[in-house]
Amino acid sequence: MGDPALSRRGFLAASAAAGVGMTALSGCGGDSDGGSSGGTTTIEWWNISTTEPAKGVWAALAKKFEAQNPDVKVKIVQLENDAYKSKMTTLIASGKLPDIFHTWGGGVLKQQVDAGLVEDLTDRTKPWADGLLKVAREPYLLDGKVYGIPFDIGMIGFWYNKTLFKQAGVSTPPTTWTGFLDAVGKLKAKGITPIALAGKEKWPEMYYWAYLAMRTAGADALQKAYDDKDFTGADFVAAGKHLKDLVDLQPFQKGFLNAAYSTPTGQAATVGNGKAAMELMGQWAPSVQADAGKGLGDDLGFFPFPAVEGGKGAITEVFGGGGGHALRRDAPQAAVDFLKFFASQATDLELVKKTSVLPVVPAAESAITDPNTKAVQAQLNGATGFQLYLDQAYAPAVGQEVNDNVSALIAGSKSPEQVAQSITQAAKEEQ
Incomplete structure (x- = not known):
């Protein structure tokens, strides 16, 4: 964020996330049945959609999914970007992640995958995920395997x-x-x-x-x-x-x-x-x-x-970069079904129309009407190179070092040479 609207930086906002956080920490990453009770499976969905219109649109989509799947309940945990990253760091250390969670892909996702915490979605999503835009899928592909499903793609x-x-x-x-x-x-x-x-x-x-x-x-x-x-x-x-x-x-x-x-x-x-x-x-x-x-x-x-x-x-x-969703390892089928629902043409059309995200389903591009959104889409379509946000492309410690040092340069406390040297040192220590 580098963060990010429901993309790498997400529709960020000051939220009541702090109050939700510790409660959520105790409730996520439960048994592999996603928290089944009385024939109902509860899946916990962590996202960074804390501002309108996205917050309300996403909540309505969760209700729509529940209506289509009466035996599933979706528990939404919405956290502002930085609070989300802080809570996720704690969860990674504990070895438990939410059933469904926001991801920007890249080095941060790789760290979670290497820790054995993320579900390999290659086979479980292949019938429909292959139809999504290629550039939108790339941040979530690691060693040829699928570990996340995009819902947005965009640029700075x-x-x-x-x-x-x-x-x-x-x-x-x-x-x-x-x-x-x-x-x-x-x-x-x-x-x-x-x-x-x-x-x-x-x-x-x-x-x-x-x-x-x-x-x-x-x-x-x-x-x-x-x-x-x-x-x-x-x-x-x-x-x-x-x-x-x-x-x-x-x-x-x-x-x-x-x-x-x-x-x-x-x-x-x-x-x-x-x-x-x-x-x-x-x-x-x-x-x-x-x-x-x-x-x-x-x-x-x-x-x-x-x-x-x-x-x-x-x-x-x-x-x-873009925004995507990943699943904890051994997530229930209901979580996979939710990803399919969220990546459907009907959902993508609604997201494009109501929240200004850029489409990941090719057929949804027709819904773009805003001239600025069209301008961004045109830039993406004509891109000759693409670089994922550095604090997501790199391992977390290196990404943080980039952010800290650039901030120091802008504040006047570090020189361009010192910034380059500090990031280099962090990259060497990360290996």
């Missing part, structure tokens, strides 16, 4: 206020990093806060360094650096320097270092209420802006992360 990009851009004399969204810095300068000159940022949560800051690394070193370089345990190359240091160039312009809202993402005074609300011109966020951004603030409606636009002049990467290389 800039969401901007068209009126504020016009006021600052920025006629078109920038396509180069130099042009982007110039636009930031023009916005500041007009007394407009250029960018909203949730510095408290760190993962939104990571997006900048990750994208700049992709643009300077190329889309494949981030995974290669992790595999080689070496982020000290010139391109990665350059990425940090490009980010420092932005930070030196002081583009963020007042108090950004203590700002959360989805609170009433956080990053999303700052943009949604017209108090900042941009945020770098995933395809779920409009929904969270509207939930945390007023939302911009037709005044909201989208553009991909700019290219870096002289860099090895292209503007068509995408950084992002």
Whole structure:
């Protein structure tokens, strides 16, 4: 989150999750029958859908599934992104996971699989899972086996206020990093806060360094650096320097270092209420802006992360990910049935129409009507490279080191060189 609307960063929000958490800890990961009682199987579903409209839509879908399967009850546990990750870390240590749980795939899922805690879904889902979009399935494939089923796919990009851009004399969204810095300068000159940022949560800051690394070193370089345990190359240091160039312009809202993402005074609300011109966020951004603030409606636009002049990467290389569900090992058949229900065309159409997620069922793409969602979909369809969120692609300890160090760079306490060295050290220690 890197986190994420019901995708890697999910439709995040301050929630009553803390109160649910410890109760949920004692109730999840039960016997292999999913908690059967009196002929009824109860399956526990942990997700990060804590803001509307997704929260209500998902609850209604659970009721719909129960109506179609009278002998099954779905117990929903909804946790804000960071709280969710914290609780899951505790559960992994205990050796028990919920029947159905949110996953972003990548290195975090691999760690859970290697610990023997996740169900191999290859055979149990093959009749229907093979029909889902290939790019959406990839984060959940490990050694050719299926360990998760996607419900969303998307990318990170800039969401901007068209009126504020016009006021600052920025006629078109920038396509180069130099042009982007110039636009930031023009916005500041007009007394407009250029960018909203949730510095408290760190993962939104990571997006900048990750994208700049992709643009300077190329889309494949981030995974290669992790595999080689070496982020000290010139391109990665350059990425940090490009980010420092932005930070030196002081583009963020007042108090950004203590700002959360989805609170009433956080990053999303700052943009949604017209108090900042941009945020770098995933395809779920409009929904969270509207939930945390007023939302911009037709005044909201989208553009991909700019290219870096002289860099090895292209503007068509995408950084992002999706949301999926995995099952604990030996999960009951009812949990598999729920995954099939959630990945059906009928459900996907409802999710696309009501929650603005991007479809994973090909036939559901026709439901996209929002022009910004179409723009994101077009970028994904034309992508020439794809990199999963770093704090999900990498092992948890390495991903956290990336987030912590990028945050330190933005706060001014670490240099680009120190960031590269610290991430390299974490990658070496992880092996």
